[in-house]
Amino acid sequence: MTVPVASPGRPVPPAPDGRGPSGPRWDAAPGVIRPRHDTEGMVRWGTRLAALLPGAALVGLAVALLIEALPAIRGNGFGFFTRTTWDPGNFYNPPVVVNGVARPDGASYGAFPLIVGTLASSTIAMVIAVPVAFGTAMIVVHKLPRRLSNTVGMLLEMLAGIPSVVFGLWAALTLGPFLAHHVSPFISRTMPDVPVLRFFKGPVGSGEGLLTSGLVLAVMVVPIIASTTRDLLRQVPRGTQEGAVALGMTDLEVVRSVSIPWVRTGVIGACVLGLGRALGETMAVAMASGTVLGTVPRNVYSTFGSMAGVIVSQLDSALTDATGFAVETLAYLGLVLLAMSLLANIGARLLVRRASTTALPVGRGI
Amino acid sequence: MTDAVGTHTGTETALRQAEAGPAAGPPREVAFTPAFSCRGVGVGFGAKTVLEGVDLDIAPGTVTALVGPTGCGKTTFLRTLNRLNDRVPGFRRSGTISLVGEDLYDRHMDPLVVRRRVGMLFQRPNPFPLSIHENVIAGVKAHRLAPRSELRSITERSLREVGLWEAVADRLGSSPFRLSGGQQQLLCLARALAVRPDVLLLDEPTSSLDPVSTEAVEDLLRSLVPGLTIVIVTHNLAQARRLADRTVFFHGGRMVETGETAELFENPQQEETRNYVSGRFG
Ligand SMILES: Nc1ncnc2c1ncn2[C@@H]1O[C@H](COP(=O)(O)OP(=O)(O)OP(=O)(O)O)[C@@H](O)[C@H]1O
Ligand SMILES: [Mg+2]
Numbered sequence: 001m002t003v004p005v006a007s008p009g010r011p012v013p014p015a016p017d018g019r020g021p022s023g024p025r026w027d028a029a030p031g032v033i034r035p036r037h038d039t040e041g042m043v044r045w046g047t048r049l050a051a052l053l054p055g056a057a058l059v060g061l062a063v064a065l066l067i068e069a070l071p072a073i074r075g076n077g078f079g080f081f082t083r084t085t086w087d088p089g090n091f092y093n094p095p096v097v098v099n100g101v102a103r104p105d106g107a108s109y110g111a112f113p114l115i116v117g118t119l120a121s122s123t124i125a126m127v128i129a130v131p132v133a134f135g136t137a138m139i140v141v142h143k144l145p146r147r148l149s150n151t152v153g154m155l156l157e158m159l160a161g162i163p164s165v166v167f168g169l170w171a172a173l174t175l176g177p178f179l180a181h182h183v184s185p186f187i188s189r190t191m192p193d194v195p196v197l198r199f200f201k202g203p204v205g206s207g208e209g210l211l212t213s214g215l216v217l218a219v220m221v222v223p224i225i226a227s228t229t230r231d232l233l234r235q236v237p238r239g240t241q242e243g244a245v246a247l248g249m250t251d252l253e254v255v256r257s258v259s260i261p262w263v264r265t266g267v268i269g270a271c272v273l274g275l276g277r278a279l280g281e282t283m284a285v286a287m288a289s290g291t292v293l294g295t296v297p298r299n300v301y302s303t304f305g306s307m308a309g310v311i312v313s314q315l316d317s318a319l320t321d322a323t324g325f326a327v328e329t330l331a332y333l334g335l336v337l338l339a340m341s342l343l344a345n346i347g348a349r350l351l352v353r354r355a356s357t358t359a360l361p362v363g364r365g366i
Numbered sequence: 367m368t369d370a371v372g373t374h375t376g377t378e379t380a381l382r383q384a385e386a387g388p389a390a391g392p393p394r395e396v397a398f399t400p401a402f403s404c405r406g407v408g409v410g411f412g413a414k415t416v417l418e419g420v421d422l423d424i425a426p427g428t429v430t431a432l433v434g435p436t437g438c439g440k441t442t443f444l445r446t447l448n449r450l451n452d453r454v455p456g457f458r459r460s461g462t463i464s465l466v467g468e469d470l471y472d473r474h475m476d477p478l479v480v481r482r483r484v485g486m487l488f489q490r491p492n493p494f495p496l497s498i499h500e501n502v503i504a505g506v507k508a509h510r511l512a513p514r515s516e517l518r519s520i521t522e523r524s525l526r527e528v529g530l531w532e533a534v535a536d537r538l539g540s541s542p543f544r545l546s547g548g549q550q551q552l553l554c555l556a557r558a559l560a561v562r563p564d565v566l567l568l569d570e571p572t573s574s575l576d577p578v579s580t581e582a583v584e585d586l587l588r589s590l591v592p593g594l595t596i597v598i599v600t601h602n603l604a605q606a607r608r609l610a611d612r613t614v615f616f617h618g619g620r621m622v623e624t625g626e627t628a629e630l631f632e633n634p635q636q637e638e639t640r641n642y643v644s645g646r647f648g
Contacts, residue, residue: 237492247558248482
């Protein structure tokens with residue numbers, strides 16, 4: 001690098017902000033370069049605006065949804081969370097007024113099965129995806145030669161970019177039937193009849209259901225978690241890892257006492273991103289779940305409906321409800337989904353704060 | 367502090383012999399099993415040859431300094447002594463190295479055990495992202511050297527040994543990254559000593575420390591011999607003179623000369639050594 005030197009006889013003017021001369025500026029003729037404070041002001045306001053934008057978008061979205069959902073919140077009450085029925089009512093009879101809100105005769109909505117279905121499919125997805133993603137990232141970073149590791153990383157990113165409808169097709173046409181014919185019967189037969197595992201027993205259905213949806217969600221979530229974890233693992237300092245090796249630790253112990261603590265907070269963040277994706281995933285689940293309304297799934301092979309899937313599949317018919325109650329109810333459902341995603345996010349943040357009592361010397365991603 | 371001896375009988379005998387020897391430096395003739403004995407050691411990475419024909423004996427219970435111009439292979443040699451290079455792709459090695467009479471690279475030598483017996487302190491402090499307490503006992507736990515109930519006392523003893531106890535006693539559960547650089551290095555030293563190694567390898571351990579911390583570390587290292595065998599790489603010739611019983615001069619991947627420290631500095635036998643110790647290159 002060459003250091004610019006003032007030509008002889010021409011003194012170096014002090015920089016206007018006292019930060020010292022930089023760049024070729026002080027060699028240029030006066031007036032050529034715009035005064036510095038001008039652009040700095042613009043930059044300052046620009047960055048402030050940019051910083052406010054995401055918050056404004058979030059609040060705006062929530063408020064718009066809330067306004068839309070307000071009649072449904074009043075009309076459905078808190079029973080919305082416990083009822084299992086999903087009945088739009090009879091559009092041909094005159095509407096009735098309940099709690100001050102007009103609705104078609106006999107309309108009754110309950111989100112309980114949808115909430116259970118959404119949480120259950122996302123749980124299955126995360127239980128599978130988190131260990132698989134972490135293992136993948138570990139192998140990519142530590143076991144594969146550089147060239148192959150880059151290829152695998154590229155494939156992961158491509159996997160993340162596949163439209164979800166393609167995953168949905170695959171789940172409905174290939175994965176679901178395969179599971180129903182070759183895998184689920186075996187699992188259903190061999191699982192012991194004890195709590196939790198009991199959900200793996202019972203009729204296996206035809207392939208549409210929780211297990212298929214959970215698996216396809218896992219495939220969609222793995223790339224999100226794995227690629228972030230890979231980037232974080234690459235940031236773990238070599239010297240720290242070698243310190244652990246030099247102490248006589250096995251590879252697994254090095255991972256446990258250096259790699260995992262180093263990436264933990266970032267990986268939790270990535271998992272929340274993944275969970276958000278799983279909770280909100282619409283198309284693939286709509287295609288793989290069977291999208292049934294009004295029944296709570298009884299085992300992992302049961303067909304079910306997810307909140308997002310029901311919103312998209314019911315919107316068309318809801319628009320034919322002249323009272324508007326059906327659409328307002330879908331907005332309510334959307335609001336609940338939004339709240340669930342935000343709660344997951346906040347919960348993860350609290351978890352991260354707890355996990356990071358051992359502050360690291362550098363900031364990590366997420 | 368002389369209980370910093372491992373449980374390996376071979377070493378213990380050797381060390382007792384060493385302690386029995388005259389206090390004013392070890393004898394010129396090595397009369398006991400050397401801690402390390404290198405014969406025709408060559409090291410390379412892929413097509414690149416880094417070290418060639420190194421013959422060297424390191425007496426137990428002594429401090430040996432490795433000096434030489436940058437890039438001459440000191441670090442590589444050190445990392446060969448605890449088999450840390452095993453993990454480097456393309457690493458190849460010839461000749462023999464024995465650790466207290468046993469072939470270091472024998473098929474039946476477990477590198478994990480080797481690394482417990484031969485500890486290492488790096489140039490830059492590298493504490494683990496765990497609490498201070500967990501840092502100190504990380505090796506003890508990995509090798510299951512003590513029951514859980516003793517871990518606290520091991521932490522205290524190791525931290526006292528390096529003179530860090532007073533400074534961190536009230537924050538054993540907090541992050542080591544808030545300690546100063548010198549304190550972090552002492553913590554890493556405590557961590558290395560907690561597993562009771564026979565040998566400690568140090569790669570420019572004080573190059574990132576201020577003179578006061580450096581002196582503290584040097585005093586500490588001196589107090590660890592002859593219970594411990596120390597091999598230290600340093601660019602600081604004054605440090606080698608203060609600390610080392612013997613000094614080894616490396617140049618261009620070869621071991622040029624070795625001798626008692628005073629002898630090597632006052633009366634070097636080789637032209638290259640003379641140039642280096644008189645500050646004419648390197
Ligand atoms: N993994 C490796 N692959 C290839 N070459 C290597 C590797 N490690 C070290 N070398 C080479 O070996 C030579 C010796 O390196 P080494 O780090 O041992 O030197 P050093 O004496 O410790 O130097 P310094 O005093 O600067 O620390 C250097 O030329 C270096 O480029
Ligand atoms: Mg070096």
